[in-house]
Amino acid sequence: MSEKIVVPALGESITEATVAKWLKNTGDTVEADEPIVELETDKVNLEVPSPVKGVLTEINSKDGSVVEVGALLGLVSENGSVGSVKKEEIKKIEPNQKEDNVIKLDPSKKEPKIFEEKKTENTEDEPLILTEEITEEEVPKPKIEKSEPKTNTESQTLSPAVRKIVIENKIDINSVQGSGKDGRVLKGDLISLMGANPQPAERKVKYGQEERIKMTRLRQTIAKRLKQAQENAALLTTFNEVDMTNIMEMRKENQQDFQSRYGIKLGFMSFFVKACVVALKNFPAVNAEIDGDEIIYKNYYNLSFAVGTEKGLVVPVLRNADELSFADIEKNIKNISEKARDGKLTIEDLQGGTFTISNGGVYGSMLSTPILNLPQSGVLGMHNIVDRPIVVDGEIKIRPIMYLALSYDHRIIDGKESVSFLKMVKENLEDPRRLFLDI
Template sequence: MSDITVPQLGESVSEATVGEWQISEGDAVKKDDILVELETDKVSVEVRAEADGTLTSIAAKEGETVEIGAKLGELGSGEAKASQPKGDKGNDKKEASASKASGDEGGASGSGELIDAKVPVMGESVSEGTAGEWAVKVGDTVEKDQTLLEIETDKVAVEVPSPEAGEIEELLVSEGDSVEPGQVIAKIRAGASGGSASKSKSKDEAKSADKEPARAKLKPSGDDAKAMPSAQRVARENDLDLSKVEGSGKDGRVTKGDALKALESGASAPAKSESKPSAPRELGEREERVKMTRLRQTIARRLKEAQNSAAMLTTYNEADMSAIMSLRKQVQDDFTSKHGVKLGFMSFFVKACVTALQDIPAVNAEIDGTDIIYKNHYDVGVAVGTDKGLVVPVVRDCDTKSLAQIEKDIIDLGKRARDGKLSIDDMQGATFTISNGGVYGSLMSSPILNAPQSGILGMHKIQERPMAINGEVKIRPMMYLALSYDHRIVDGKEAVTFLVRVKESLEKPERLILDI
């Protein structure tokens, strides 16, 4: 006997409303079957069975408010009564499973254990992703570790490999569905092999027919179906017209949070509701609508959060790049011959920033509540533009690495970024960031902080300009430098000093070599 409890519901969410139970007391359930859906002000969370068994009791009824860890019911082992799940929800899935079990007995495709293919852990703080296009279909034979589909998170794309060799028995999610770590997305018959083409085709058709009714039940079929129970209760109590409220829940359902926001904005008043657009605007003749990728949504959200939370300020300076350009020209052939990579500008900037960070530790620190965390390691994020958006892989322990090793790391990370092969760990834990808008021709800009970091350096295009040197006008290759910093932790004097240190190291690169 095991308790069914309320799982973690997300950051800052402490309670939820119980939705409709999908099964009744005494019904048998399979591992990962949906038992009940909990609704919070932000999202709807499905509670699934952790093992095969029988629902022996329901402790929290529909509409009740429950907290994290609260008991929802009890799941026991043993035989269950032959009853139908409440409202026939999940019935199609169970009948399909039963028909598979009976129909496959004695056949080649029915041999072997049924294995769950699950969403892997996608990294620290990553709680969901979006399912991409399946690389396989029902009836296909797969090898162990063969890619089944790709899941796009707000940071990277994660491939889901097959846990065992066998035959695809069932696909449980569709392209575009939101998935969570640990969620079962497919079932594989271990050791099974696909039959003839006609057999596979008929099997696919049967499975599709079995899944269609279940999928249809997930789609809203009217105003009542589009609203969660708690949202309907809020609507009844406040005379709110839910047909005029845009739902943010699963399949467009109106959640309690949507209903409360509508009340706050006066949506119950017909005049205001009608004036507020309830649907996306119509497109013009030469316009098209494309859904933002999860990565792009996250970039937008985090950049805005950085602006809202930090007291961001930018200070500027400029550096004469003559010395570095001359040094690179002198040693490039020998450097490339020995290390296998070219000596670029980025390694000089990384080393110059590390030297400045060691002198001005506040720029390498972060705010945690009312505390300041000073970091004595120097992990520099290097912004890389890709087809899907901007990513910031991290070069670790830059204070201990040579110029050659930093160049190698940057080249490797940049290639993997463009190929979409960066891992979560590759992009977490930077203490400072460098962004090079100069590769795109930017002459000057103000970079936005990469929270929770307190500083980011913007590099720009090298431009020849007339400069006054010792009373004479000389043409020099100059670069504008921009340091954006969090004024809550970094004072103006420290920011200016930091940028001057960077400028000095770039104009006299021998300082980097001699560590002065």
């Protein structure tokens, strides 16, 4: 008996998807509820599980196919066996082609055998997530090649001119092939080394001069929505700066107690969420949206977070942020970030946002003009924290400063409101006690 694998309901307003990749091949044994094929929609990727335990006997929609909700993807046979695979279903493997499970014919027998190819570990770096905070211990340490310590005799064999070039350009002298007597490194050797042509980029060697790849559905949707924001909204950005001294001191003084009590680190994001909620309550137009010739004021505060993943930008939602404690905000943001990184966000995770926070600071961004996440009317851009000289009480002080940017829809938000909104965010961040006292 065979069970159908069909395209499940994908969520509100989504009627079709693209078959991203089959996780199993024809003839593979599968368990009930085991992911069997991955679908890509305009918003998220999702895995379709096997309806029963058995053998995948038929694949009806190949990778890259566009399928509608309810369409037949394939069949799983409860009583199927690996030996029943038809010859036309056996994939022809081209030279250097990699497959997770490859069916290879054993010339001594009529029935094909299945050889499991070992999967290599994914050594690619995980994508940075905009809502995450880079701490000192999380920054990857550069690999330093260990070399044998140089003796005084070795250093004395370098001429003053050579030694100067080595020191100024931080050249590893052990990696230079000297042309002088007994392999001594001459000035000419270093000049030749510095003038050598660089090697071609690895990507160019691997893929050639150009490569043409079809945009994923997610990337097409991102491009479409960002273009709509530019065409349909009257975009404007206002800027300010915030002195992060008090927040950083508060975190340092209370981090250990906070973590031991709540089981999570106290990050910057909870302060920004709290400060934004206070400002949104005072300036409701920033939390509103336009619908035709009407303005819809949202009296709830669902904050969206722009999160960068290896597949593209997603904007999951932190719901009812005004009702959450600092600890609840940190826990929810951590959960959202992990789901985004692992590709396990659902449609519900991405819907219903009223205002967006984008943290480009984790990438080192100094300043930017974030673009609206329609139909929202405001987005706050966070940036990196840099020690800068500022005037405090008539004296020049070095303080950790972050630039803030608020992009907004000028159709419903006036300049006075936008500037006042950002000023209120700044004041609450510079004096975080206000957030605890709700003033």
